[in-house]
Amino acid sequence: MTDTSLDHLICPQCHAHLSHGAAEMICQGCDRRWPVINGISVFSTQSPNGQQSVQPHSATGPDPRMADWKYFIPLRHSNVALVLGSGTGAVPLTLAAACAQVYVVDSVWDNLLALGQIREKQGLQNLHLAYVEGQSLPFPAGAFDLVTFDQFSQDQNGSPFTETAREVLGLLKPGGTAQFTLGNKWVRQGLLPQRGAVGHGMLSLSGYEQALRTEGFQSPQVFIPLPNHRIPLYFLPVTSPEATRHLFRALLPLIDTISPEIKAANRLRYLLVRFAAPFAKRLPTNWALKLLASSYIAIARR
Numbered sequence: 001m002t003d004t005s006l007d008h009l010i011c012p013q014c015h016a017h018l019s020h021g022a023a024e025m026i027c028q029g030c031d032r033r034w035p036v037i038n039g040i041s042v043f044s045t046q047s048p049n050g051q052q053s054v055q056p057h058s059a060t061g062p063d064p065r066m067a068d069w070k071y072f073i074p075l076r077h078s079n080v081a082l083v084l085g086s087g088t089g090a091v092p093l094t095l096a097a098a099c100a101q102v103y104v105v106d107s108v109w110d111n112l113l114a115l116g117q118i119r120e121k122q123g124l125q126n127l128h129l130a131y132v133e134g135q136s137l138p139f140p141a142g143a144f145d146l147v148t149f150d151q152f153s154q155d156q157n158g159s160p161f162t163e164t165a166r167e168v169l170g171l172l173k174p175g176g177t178a179q180f181t182l183g184n185k186w187v188r189q190g191l192l193p194q195r196g197a198v199g200h201g202m203l204s205l206s207g208y209e210q211a212l213r214t215e216g217f218q219s220p221q222v223f224i225p226l227p228n229h230r231i232p233l234y235f236l237p238v239t240s241p242e243a244t245r246h247l248f249r250a251l252l253p254l255i256d257t258i259s260p261e262i263k264a265a266n267r268l269r270y271l272l273v274r275f276a277a278p279f280a281k282r283l284p285t286n287w288a289l290k291l292l293a294s295s296y297i298a299i300a301r302r
């Protein structure tokens with residue numbers, strides 16, 4: 001890892017440049033020292049809370065399908081990307097293969113450790129990991145071609161979405177692309193509770209669309225990943241009502257052809273959809289989608 005590859009990191013407290021050593025980064029503005037532990041830049045007043053080593057996710061690595069939204073965005077090899085919330089590691093690893101530099105921010109130490117182990121094993125020079133806890137993000141404004149945000153990998157005290165959207169917009173270069181993986185507030189609120197979901201900052205579909213427009217994003221597009229955002233088999237483009245209605249009605253009758261693995265993992269929703277399938281033609285699509293969508297994928301440009 002060379003000094004120049006970490007150009008995008010700045011001091012979160014005074015926003016000055018950092019000089020990089022093997023064990024710490026020294027702020028050129030306020031002289032503050034930020035440690036580097038296991039190759040992870042640590043921006044926190046406390047030591048990272050976690051283990052010294054973790055079991056790798058699996059022998060084959062994380063399931064890459066979680067990053068399949070990449071087909072909707074213009075990825076270039078010269079791109080510098082920022083991943084807010086590493087999740088399973090699928091998004092950082094997918095982007096590292098497609099972009100020049102990828103920065104990953106997480107407040108879960110073990111996620112970064114696991115990703116660091118894969119980075120080492122695969123010899124990835126362009127994947128930079130930062131543990132950020134109780135600090136602003138250590139990046140200058142307008143630095144990134146792509147910023148991805150995963151609401152499911154944020155902690156319980158996640159910011160309201162409007163704040164997140166504003167922060168992401170500020171980090172993007174003009175013309176840059178943002179990708180958001182977002183929870184559906186209606187599903188979260190008990191009808192079809194979802195394991196591992198976090199609550200704060202979750203909105204409805206129209207709430208997200210409105211927040212993105214209000215904060216100044218251009219042409220936001222929203223997709224429903226089905227059956228879920230972890231293993232998306234279909235993306236329903238909800239910003240195009242005609243396409244959604246058509247796809248929805250075409251997909252419903254196919255419900256029994258999905259794999260037993262998916263049926264078991266989404267049992268309640270599977271049963272609901274199977275029950276509703278015969279009425280698909282008369283079903284109000286918007287209402288049905290609100291119940292079906294465990295999450296949304298939003299893509300928007302600065």
Ligand SMILES: [Zn+2]
Nearest residue numbers: 011014027030
């Ligand atoms: Zn500083």
